[in-house]
Amino acid sequence: MSILINKDTRLLVQGITGHEGNFHSEHMRFYGTNIVAGVTPGKGGEWVLDGKVPVFDSVHTAVEVTGANTSVIFVPAMFAGDAILEAADSDIPLIVCITEGVPVKEMLQIKEAIKHKDVRLIGPNSPGIITPPTTKVGIIPGSITMPGSVGVVSRSGTLTYEVVYALKQKGIGTSTCVGIGGDPIVGSNFIEILSHFEGDSQTEVVVMIGEIGGQDEEKAAAYIANNMTKPVIGFVAGQAAPPNKRMGHAGAIIEGGVGTAEAKIKALKNAGIQVANYPEEIPKIIQKL
């Protein structure tokens, strides 16, 4: 098996008629993902992707008609919060928000609002999820992965690509790769994804890619030490980053001495987790396990 997405995924694309949404929908379908519907308010009734995928005005109708069980969001930042809530309101069990730049306060409210619902939110500012060789939800290039037994979870985008590509170069495949997003407040943190990997029969090793900012890596370290039987390899980006300078993502900042790479690496090592110095060292460590 894999985690979160697989051959049974029936994908709904929110913002399917937009430039990004359309481009990536084509790539997702080409990879093998079963896209069953799109939503763009005001464009209901149109057909896209060579006339094979119906567009609906609302998520509610799209789900009712097509039985979509996963949604991916490509709408602009100022509408993304609304799109997440609309999907959650239709009880879609998995929502993946690719959109970057959602205001942090809006995310606080959304997270609180969906807390008691049976909904898993990934992102925002996430590259998505990929389960090689057939299913991807988001923008991770399909060609850089191959199927295998390593689960990957990351706060980053292209750095994640670098890691799964480095694995593939050494003949190591991925069970599922999940980008949880680089923002300070995201729907799912490391721990939630790690617990999925722990319970997944296909996954034998987990790679966790963190970066500066917040304390999610520290919490994950404690979780791994107490709850995981599978080996975890860690990597933390931002050792050379100065404090109080935001490194691209809204979340990647060392504030008030909290969130340094040094502290995170120390916490991981103290929990018995091997930490790689650079991405290409990760396959070397896995080969020695």
Next chain:
Amino acid sequence: MRLHEYQSKKIFSEHNIPIPRGRLASSQEEAKLIADELNQPVVLKAQVLVGGRGKAGGIRLVKSPNEAGDEASKILGSTIKGIPVRRLLVEEAVSIQQEIYLGVTIDRGSGSSVLIASGEGGVDIEEIAKTAPGKIARIMVNPLLGLRDYQCRNLATEIEVPRALWRLFISVTQGLFKSYQDLDATLAEINPLVITTNGRLIALDGKMIIDDNALFRHPDLIEKRDISAEEPEEIEARKFCLEYIKLSGNIGCLVNGAGLAMATMDIIKHNGGEPANFLDIGGGASAEKVSAALRIILQDPQVKTVLINIFGGITRCDEVATGIKNTLEKFTTNIPFVIRLVGTNEKSGREILATANLETAETLQEAAKMAVNYSLEHGS
């Protein structure tokens, strides 16, 4: 985006938080005039977006309008930690009985906002947090319910605000929280909030940081952005929607994606080199954007080597290669380049670079080693 003290205080004042009487001055004459109007000892405060301005001589207490003028002329035009002082806040001096710290920010761990208060304000709150964590009170605020009065009362009790001042304290705390909410701030802080000798509460200082992602809701604030504390390259980079941060090393970096850009800086350090900058060209960058990024790097006189690391997804390697080639045709430089291109259209990207006699590295580790070696050869 950080707001100046005077901007933050204006917002606080609009939310019923008492602030000292006073105004902004940009000349000696204005400072003197305001001091004359206030007709009492005043405080001159340099409006610069750097910490530790008091210790650096940016805050002065003066007794007369003439003295205000003299001191203003000294501070205006001086620099504080490299930042030129263009404006002063001239305010009535307040007799202080107690200084309180009051702030609200995002707590990533709990996924809520957190109000933080201490009866020992005025100094670095992070220092108190380290040395006397028991003197700091925290209240989590539910994102949907907002701040309730009983929570403010609990905070007042915990930091021992006199009961007679509770009503005022609740009003100030609610005002601060509303400022933070209305302006989409990630931080709003009053330090110190003073209890005056005649039993009033006044916000003596103010600080706000606005969520850049929410600036689309506050177009009026974008115009007020103060860029005097930023490096010229950083301002230039923002024009092209590039994320650039100047660092102290000599290896210029051009990377797509923030995480990968950080990892590239790290691997340079791991190999014994020092990055000259953080630069993220984002996703799907055009050749023009790559050229702009490269020009910014090459304009930094400290740069002795350039390391370009591109992992193409949405970003196309041929587009990046074209940007590099175009820049080098116009910009003669003998600085060595190390280029690594992987992913979308990698092959045609390498072909374009070959026509410009540029070599490419296979792995990130190999690229970093090469760049560090060049920087050591050319750095001395």
